[in-house]
Amino acid sequence: MPMMLFGREPQVRLLQSAADEAAAGRGSATLVEGESGIGKSALLDTVAAYCDRLGMRVLRAAGEQLEQDLPFAVAGACLDVLTTGGEPGRARVAALLRGEGADRQPGAAGHDFVVTEAMLDLVDEWCADGPVAVIVDDVQWADPQSIVVLHRLCRGIGQYPLLVVISAAPEPRGEAMGALVRSMVAKGAQRMTLSPLAQQAAAELVEAAVGAPAGPQLARLVAAVGGHPLYLAELVAGLVRDGALRISGGRAETDLDTPPAASLQAMIMSRLGPLPAPTKAVLHKAAALGGPVDLPLLAAVLDLPVLELADACAAATGAGLLVETEAGLQFRHDLIRQGLAVQTPSPVRDALHLRAAQVLMDRGADVEQIAEHLAQADHAEHGQWLMDVAPQLTVRAPALAVTLLRAAAADAADEATATSLHIALIRALLWAGQTDEAEQILHDQLAAYQSSAVRTQLLELRMDGYFRQGRLQQAAAAGEDAARLAPVHPGRLFGFAAVCRLLLGEFGEGDRLAGEALRSGLASGDAVAQAYGHNTLAVLRFAQNRVQEALDLNADAMRALDHTDGGLIVDPLVVRAMCLFAQDHPAELDQVLDAAMRRNHDTGGFYLTTAQLLRANVLFLRGRWDDALAEIRTSLDSPDPLCQAPALHGLAAMVAMHRGQTRTLDAELATLATSTPLETRFTAPLRWAHSLAAETDSGPGTALDILYPLWEQPPTFSPRCIGYRLCADLARFAHAAGDTARLQVLVDTTAELLTGQPIASLEGTVAFCRGLRHDDPSQLLAAAASFARAEWPLYEGYAREYAAVVLAGDGRLKPARDELASAVALYTGLDAARDIDRARARARQAGIRQGVRGPRGRPKHGWAALSDTEYKVAMAVAEGRSNPDIAAQMFLSPRTVQSHVSSILAKLGLRSRVEIAVGAATAEHREAMAGRRAPDGEPAR
Structure with a gap:
């Protein structure tokens, strides 16, 4: 046994047991903590060797204090991505770390997200091939991006054949490291603290080192060291080296009264x-x-x-x-x-680092490696090199770029150089998210320089900075100011400003600026300006419920985008998906949404969460609520520059309300839900969920008052062409509250919308509102038929439920029972317990006797509890396929697949992907699948 492991047998056994579990398919994470020299590295060496003997792929790295400002330094070293070995996944990560494609991303956050996802996909692929061990020493020195990768690896780790063991020094810790520890512990990671050795273990270590047990005086020296393994080893080595140790009478002894050095460091030195x-x-x-x-x-x-x-x-x-x-x-x-x-001495250290930087420049080394040395010097050097590499360094190591550019700008020899360095510094600060300092420097530079060329650059940077902070008014104004200085491409600046005005809901100004962008782009042949103009006008027409015009303009935008190099703050694919959503084109909608999500995912685009939110809404309407929740969970991990998290939380809350899982919303979400719709973006789903809670807690009148403003004055991003989804609930509330006036308004406004949007789901909405307004069962049954064609099962259930009540009121009890049974069956398929209870209560009030118990609720556990998507994922997992592979086949993201796997494990009461494969061959699985299959072999649900 290595000397540093004496007394660590329990910890070794625990880690070996965890490795055995990971090799069998049940992963885990362990955090090893302890002071420097206590034996953490030796313990990690031992577990790495054990994992290697088990045949696991061992990924090993250690944090370096000097690399804390180098993004993904630890994660990249651990995955050994620079040694691609022909692996496409490794090659892609290596390219991303070199900054390839980063010019298409809005900032460091977007680029970091893309790199993190690519690294997770790579580990996922390896886990599909066999067990993997990720072992990282000195994580307290890791860069924040690598800590995020470790955090994401530990999430849901139990489902993978993955062992993560990391070591760190104890407190104090930085914010990122502290968050990692809290997250690991919350998710069940094992926390292992290495304390000084017990007296017996210390004595055994010394005996092993010198070949004999310690005599009384040596034992006193050993006790004085306090059981610190490294100190003990150094003590013995020093005594041997100094000739102060002798073996006499079978014991090792010394004449020294005190350790030869007062501290461990002195002993080592x-x-x-x-x-x-x-x-x-x-x-x-x-x-x-x-x-x-x-x-x-x-x-x-x-x-x-x-x-x-x-x-x-x-x-x-x-x-x-x-x-x-x-x-x-x-x-x-x-x-x-x-x-x-x-x-x-400090001057010597500076000279060494500057000389190392020069040598590395002559070698053509990576810019971040050179920058690491330059950043260690106390004065600025190599300003010209820095200006030349600033764009590249900003992407690859933004914190280093900021440090060096700040120092170089302060020491610049002339005004022109200072200006260039300040502009590069502002870009680096914006990329790194340090917007306050960027804004101050921008303000100072604009006041100092009147040159139109310089001012245009500065105004464009200010526009970009404001946009990243969500300060859209200022961003739009800066874009217009820059455009008026007659730069080379004014149409692009007008287009940027148009997008900002659009996001603010200032449609008139957005329309004007989009027109300016389009005119300029067509006149100059600037495809970027054309894409901005066409796409912004498409969104404006969509907001005006002119969906076909929006689609035509969107097609023009997509053609223009084919001739650009990316990097725009528009995404015609997302706009096209919104239009297809409004036109009930499910097949094409799914294809376009998938393309939009993949492009935004792979480039760190602004609109990834937008596309994910739209898909979650589509899944909700189609009754695939478990799939919607999986999409929501994934979306909440994605970059959210447009602050759409409230909408995601609101949609999840709506599912919870229908399923009877909560009667009231979380207090913070409820506050957001009741904010004025026109002043707060993306809170409509929260307000909707709040109205459902109010229906139970305060009555339908209150629910109507909460929800109706969303139809009366539609939010910017939910015009009536898609906002009519609210109307079924609005009509229910108005009917129950006896508010015939607002019910009639719903009839009239939805009918008007239908004339320009003749689709099944809107036809169903109009018929439902009319049926409730006039208590007309024929209209309600027509609504049910239309909703069935649109594949909106919740609303079909509404229509059949209310038809049953009206039919019963007319004395037609047999068809009333049939419609009620159909409604309850639809709700049962959704697991909508709240709606089942409401339907049965209203039926009893109407005198409908079901005679026999309705359909049983959907199972909560076992194979029969899986949704169709979960079942397909489970079968793919059973085949040994990785999450990225499953995602590509099923048009999902790898992280959404991971969310489905977590849900599958919970429903099946299993712990790992291996157990899913075993369970797929059981009699329970075969029996459950026989019940869920229709005669033609398709899923029965």
Whole structure:
């Protein structure tokens, strides 16, 4: 057993057991905590070796203090993405880390999301091939982006053959690291704290090191060290080195009364004593440079032959200061590097880093590697190189770019250089999300420079910055100001401003600016301006319920977009999906939504959450509520620049209300729900859910008052051409409250809408409103037939429920019972317990006797409880397919598939994907599937 593992047998067994479980298909995560030198790295080495013996793919990395500002440094090293080995997934991640495609993204957050998703997909693919172990040491030094990757890996880890073991120093911790620890613990991760060794374990360690048990005096020295493994090892090594240890009478003894050094670091540094002065000098300079010891780089920096350095490193290795690892030559412990580095004077450290940066420039090294060294110097250098690489460095290491550009701009030799550096700094700050500082510098620069070319650049940057902060009024004004300076492409700026006005609901201004963009684009042949103009006008026509005109303009926008290089704040695919949604074109809608989601997912686009929200709404209407909830869970993890989370929460709350899972909304969501619709974007679903809660708590009149404003004055992004989805509930509330006036308005307004939008779901809505207004069963049954054609089962259930009540009132009890049974069956398929209870209560009041019990509720557990989508996912999992593979086949995102797998495991009472495969072969599964299949072999539901 390695010396550092004495007394750690329980921890070793726990981690080996976790590895065995992961190899069997049930993953887990463990956080190992402890002070420096307590044995964390040795424990991770042991578990890595054990995983390797089990045949697991072992992914290993460690955090480096000097790489904290380098995005995905730890995650990239762990996945070894630079060694692609022909793997497309690795090659894609490597390309993303080089910044490829980042020019199409709105900022670092979008790019980070794309890289994170690509890394998760890669691990997912590996897990489909066999068990994987992710082992990361010194996570306290990890960059925030890598911490997010680790956080996402640990989510739902139990369903994968995946072991995650990370080690970290104890508090204090940064915000990202603290959040990771809290998340891991909340999700069931094992938390393992390494304390100093017990007295017996410390004695065994010393005995193993010297070959004999300790005598009384040595035992007292050992006790004084306090059970710290590294300190104990160094104590013994120092005593041996100094000739202060003897073996007598079968015991190891010493004459020293106190440890030869007062601290662990001093004890470690004592290893330097016997080394020649030139070797010590090399070690000091290598430590000052940080990270692994790169012999060729160190030789170039010190202007020494590599062979001479190799001899010095060999001597240091013999003294136990350096070690050979898979990653190359490294200091044996970071305490050694730190102790040597602090002894190097600051001016010397600066000179070393600047020289290293120059050597790396001459080599053509990665810009972020060069920037790491430049950032360690106390003064700015290489300003021209920095200006040349600023766009690339901003994408690959925005925090480093900000640090270097800020220093270089402050020390610029002339005004022109200072201006260029300030513009690059503003871009880097905006990319990194540091908008306050960017805005201040912009303000200062605009006041200082009157050149139209410079002012145009600055105004475009200010426009971009305001947009990223959601300050759309200011963004639109900045865009118009920049356009009026007659730049090369004024149409693009007018188009940008038009989008901002549109998002603000200022349709008149948006229309005017979109027209300006289109005229300019057509005159100059600028496809970007044309795409802005056509797409914005398409959204405006959609908001005016002129859906066909919107589709025609959208087609023009898509043609123009084919001739652009991306990077726009428009997405014609999403607009097309909205139009198809309004026209009841389900097949084409699904294809367009899938394309929109994939493009936004792969490019970090603005409209990923928009597309996901639209798909969740479609799934809700089609009665695929479990699928809608899976989409919502995925969407809440996506970037949300347009702040659409309230709509997602509201849609989930609506499902919960119908299923009787809650009577009231969360207080914070309820506050959002009752905000003025015209002042608060994307809260209509929350308000809708709030009205459903009010129907039970306060009565239909209150529910009507809450919901009706959304129809009376439709929100910007829910015009009546799609907002008519509200009308079935509005009509129910108005009918129950006896509000014939508003019920008649619903009849008239939906009928008017139908003349320009003759689709089945709207036909059903008009007939339903008329049927309730006049208590006409024929209209209600016509509504049911239309909703059935549209495949909107909830609303078909409404129509049949109310038809049953009216028929019973006319004394037609047999058809009333039939319609009630059909309504309850539809609600049962949705698991809509609230609607079942309401329908049965109203039927009893109307004198309808069902005679026999209606259909049983949908099972909550077992194979029969799975939705059709969940069943298909389960079968794909049973075939051993990865989430990305399943996602591509089923037109879902990998994260949505993961959400479905979590739901499947919960319903089946299983713990892993392996158990799903085993369960698919059981008699219970075959029996459940026989019940859910229709005679033609299609799903019965």
